[in-house]
Amino acid sequence: xxxxxxxxxxxxxxxxxxSSYRSAFVLxxxxxxxxxxxxxxxxxxxxxxxxxxxxxxxxxYFAFVLIGIxxxxxxxxxxxxxxxxxxxxxxxxxxxxxxxxDTSLPVILMSSAVYPFVLMSLRTLVYLxxxxxxxxxxxxxxxxxxxxxxxxxxxLAFIGLGILSAAYLLxxxxxxxxxxxxLAVSGVLxxxxxxxxxxxxxxQILARLLPITxxxxxxxxxxxxxxxxxxxxxxxxxxxxxxxxxxxxxxxIFAWALRxxxxxxxxxxx
Amino acid sequence: xxxxxxxxxxIEKVFPPTHVGFRAFLAPFARPTQRALQSVSxxxxxxxxxxxxxxxxxxKSTLLRILTTLLLPTHGRAEVSGYDVIREPIDVRHAVGFHxxxxxxxxxxxxxxxxxxFFARLRNLSLTEAGRRITETAERVGITHALDRxxxxxxxxxxxxxxxxxxxxxxPSVLLLDEPTRSLDPLAAADFRRFVRDELVNRxxxxxxxxxxxxxxxxxxxxxxxxxxxxxxxFCGTLVELRARTCSSSTExxxxxxxxxxxxxxxxxxx
Numbered sequence: 093x094x095x096x097x098x099x100x101x102x103x104x105x106x107x108x109x110x111s112s113y114r115s116a117f118v119l120x121x122x123x124x125x126x127x128x129x130x131x132x133x134x135x136x137x138x139x140x141x142x143x144x145x146x147x148x149x150x151x152x153y154f155a156f157v158l159i160g161i162x163x164x165x166x167x168x169x170x171x172x173x174x175x176x177x178x179x180x181x182x183x184x185x186x187x188x189x190x191x192x193x194d195t196s197l198p199v200i201l202m203s204s205a206v207y208p209f210v211l212m213s214l215r216t217l218v219y220l221x222x223x224x225x226x227x228x229x230x231x232x233x234x235x236x237x238x239x240x241x242x243x244x245x246x247x248l249a250f251i252g253l254g255i256l257s258a259a260y261l262l263x264x265x266x267x268x269x270x271x272x273x274x275l276a277v278s279g280v281l282x283x284x285x286x287x288x289x290x291x292x293x294x295x296q297i298l299a300r301l302l303p304i305t306x307x308x309x310x311x312x313x314x315x316x317x318x319x320x321x322x323x324x325x326x327x328x329x330x331x332x333x334x335x336x337x338x339x340x341x342x343x344x345i346f347a348w349a350l351r352x353x354x355x356x357x358x359x360x361x362x
Numbered sequence: 363x364x365x366x367x368x369x370x371x372x373i374e375k376v377f378p379p380t381h382v383g384f385r386a387f388l389a390p391f392a393r394p395t396q397r398a399l400q401s402v403s404x405x406x407x408x409x410x411x412x413x414x415x416x417x418x419x420x421x422k423s424t425l426l427r428i429l430t431t432l433l434l435p436t437h438g439r440a441e442v443s444g445y446d447v448i449r450e451p452i453d454v455r456h457a458v459g460f461h462x463x464x465x466x467x468x469x470x471x472x473x474x475x476x477x478x479x480f481f482a483r484l485r486n487l488s489l490t491e492a493g494r495r496i497t498e499t500a501e502r503v504g505i506t507h508a509l510d511r512x513x514x515x516x517x518x519x520x521x522x523x524x525x526x527x528x529x530x531x532x533x534p535s536v537l538l539l540d541e542p543t544r545s546l547d548p549l550a551a552a553d554f555r556r557f558v559r560d561e562l563v564n565r566x567x568x569x570x571x572x573x574x575x576x577x578x579x580x581x582x583x584x585x586x587x588x589x590x591x592x593x594x595x596x597f598c599g600t601l602v603e604l605r606a607r608t609c610s611s612s613t614e615x616x617x618x619x620x621x622x623x624x625x626x627x628x629x630x631x632x633x
Contacts, residue, residue, distance in 0.1 A: 094486055105469065105476075112471040112512075138513025162448035189528070192430045192460040194452055203577035354396075354434040357377050357424070 098195055099203045102134060106207035122251055124215060128222040133158045146290050151316050159312050160284040160342035162219040166243065167304050169212045170250030171203075171271050174258035175202035188357065198343070199351055201258060209247070225289070233318035242324060245331035249303040252338025259349035265358065278304040306330040368406040368429065368536060368571060372438035375399040375424050375593070394436060398424045399593045401438070406586075408535070411570040412543050413584035415577075415617060420590040422573035424542050427535060430460045443535050454472050456485075459529035463541040465521050470514035474505060477513060478531060485532040494532075499531045502561055504553070518545045526554070527609070530562060540573035543579060555582045577613050592619045594628075 110116065135154035143153055177200070181187035190200050223229030253274065260268040281288070281295055284303035288296055299305045310327030313319035353359045369493045378392035391437040395601070404485060406412040414422045427433040429442055431451040440447045443457035462472045468477045475496060480494035500506045508516055522545060529537060537558075543551035559582065562568040574580055581601060597604055597620055601613055603632065610616035 097483055101480050105472070107479045108476055109469060109471050154430065184469065185464060187480065188432060188462060188467065189467040191432055192455055192458065193481060194456045194486055195484045196452065250375075337491065351434065355432055355436075356392075357427075359432060 095199065098199060099206050102203035103159045103207050103210070105281065106204075110207075110211075110249050120215065121218060124218045125222050125226075127161065128219055128227060131161060132223075132227040133200075148287075148312075148317070151312075154223075154227065155231075155316055156287075156312065157222045157285055158229055159315055161204050162216045162314060163243070163246075163260070163308060163311050164279070164282070164284050164304065164327065165215070166209075166212055166247060167250050167253075167307070168275060169208045169277065171257055173205040173208040174201050174251075175261040175268065175271075176208075177201050178258055178261055185290060188247040191359070198346065205251075206255070207329060221254055231315050233278070234316070235314040235318050235320065235324070238319060238321055238324045239311055239314035241321070242327055242331070244316055245328050245335060246303065246307035248308075249334035250305075252335060252342040253303075255342035255346050257337070259346040262346075262353050262359075263348040274302075278302050281305070283308045303331055303334040306334075363379050367408045367441075367443065367588060368412075368569065369441040370394075370405070370425070370429075370438075371403050373399055373402045373428060373435050373440055374437040375421070375428065375433065376436045388493065397593055398436075399590075401440075402588075402590070402593070402595045404595065404598045406569060406571055409567045410561070411559070411583050411585045412572075413580040413587045413612050414571070414573040414590060415580060415587050415619075416573075416590035417575075419592070421593040422590060423540055424572055424593075425590070426460070426538050426571070429454075430458055431455055448540055457534055458536045458538055459532065459534035460538045461529040461540070461542055463522070463539065463544050464525075465518050465545055467511040467519065467525060471512055473510050473512055474500075474516065474520075475509040477524070478509075478528060480529050482531060487532060495531045495533075496527075499527045503527045503557060510585055519547065519550045522546055522550075524553070526557075530568075533566070534568065536569045536571065539570070539574075541574055541576075542572060543574075543576065550600070551576075551579070555579060559583055581613065589617060591624055594624065596620045596624050 106134075126261070133153055135152065135157060139153055147153060147156055178187070180188060191197060220229065220231070225230070253271075257268045257271045260270070278284075282302050283290065284304075288299045288305055288309075291299060301327040306327045310324050310331070313327070314324055317323075375395045375398045376394035377398055378394045379396055400423065402421070404412075414425060415600045416422050426431065428435050428447060429440055431447050431454050434448060442454045445453040445457060447454050468474075469480070472480070478496045478500075479492055482496065483489075487495060496509070497506075501510050503526055505520055505527060506584065508520050508524070512522070513521065522542070527537075527541070537560075540559075543554050546554060558570065563570050563583075570583065572579075584601065586598065587602050587604060590594055598608065599607075604613060604620075605611070605616045608616040608619040610619060
């Protein structure tokens, strides 16, 4: 109960701060429209017989890339929101004030990530809605519950990476270069703009080491093909493996990093 | 150990050296060499008002941060209200209110009330209870007029009061203050001290441990003092005892004599 009320407090705090910048909400809606429009016109430009052969049957490139762009940012939010929480608290001087309350740092970080995830989900829905309303995106027959299951597993896997990134930030005070590398590699190899199958064989093997690959595959199968749970299971299972591996390791490393910063006196340094 | 009492036993704190450039990547693993506190021991009884005196770099803030669980001691142990700062940090933080004296630490675009509501939830106060305590505490510290204004529009003095309100609204048994009046004008500082002494210490029985440079503040608030110099505890007792120890007529003179004597004995120039 306390945990939920703390999550609510963080959500209301972030909502109040965000809504104090009133024009930002409207501008974000506009920005997402331009993003979807770019995908639409780009897909018209690049459509070719070769591309059609690379895409799973019956899928338009626009629908393929729209799902990629709409959901790829879950990975960015998962990886960025935990260390962003620390960076902002350090910069505005609230970190010490937060840490002397009865709330532990892991709970503070988890709660700080809720608002970005909710905002991200709204943004994704807006992307899909623009696509459906103006550019002919038709997710008829989509398995929405299956997509939600893939998304939930993806978020758990990504959170592990986010907590590792926060541990790095605690120790070294600066943003984690590994995080940017992972996001860049995931963008190139994870199937964001094109199917993984068009990559050279050795890059396809590397792509299989990235959670985003299974996430986008599962989401596209669920939303564009209406794949059943049994068809989605390989993606969900692989994401579960990532989560089962990354979450305990990341929590352990984060606890260790927090202890180091309390020993070194660098908790609020930046 | 009584609720509100503080025990500090042989506390030592050694920090690793600061590195820059590529060597900064080794900093988290560097061997600690910079001694900030050396075998500091004292007790504060429940309901007592206790001051930590000392020059810049004496170790006052380090000690307060150990007691708030923001730092881990290198050696020794400390208890607050019977809870160990290393093994029971959440219980310690529940018992403690901390005011760092800094003018930051709030969400500038939220109102004072929204800030207090947020921190009250982190203190496990229910919405109703938080609302009641915020109104009551704001009235006591004199910020009722500012409750619905964004923090970025408030004066430093009002932010200091807001910070005190945040530190005391959950009725902690121990209040830790780090140079609480450093950015207040003399009248506001006197008001602040009156509130702490009359309302918190005398009426509510809160244990007060504060670090200060201001001897006026120490003389107005403290039952006993600890004098720190370069991390060493030079004296612990009442102000009368401090002056008597050095046959001095003023606290300032007594402090200077004790610090000079300690420097001569250790052969180190005083900080």
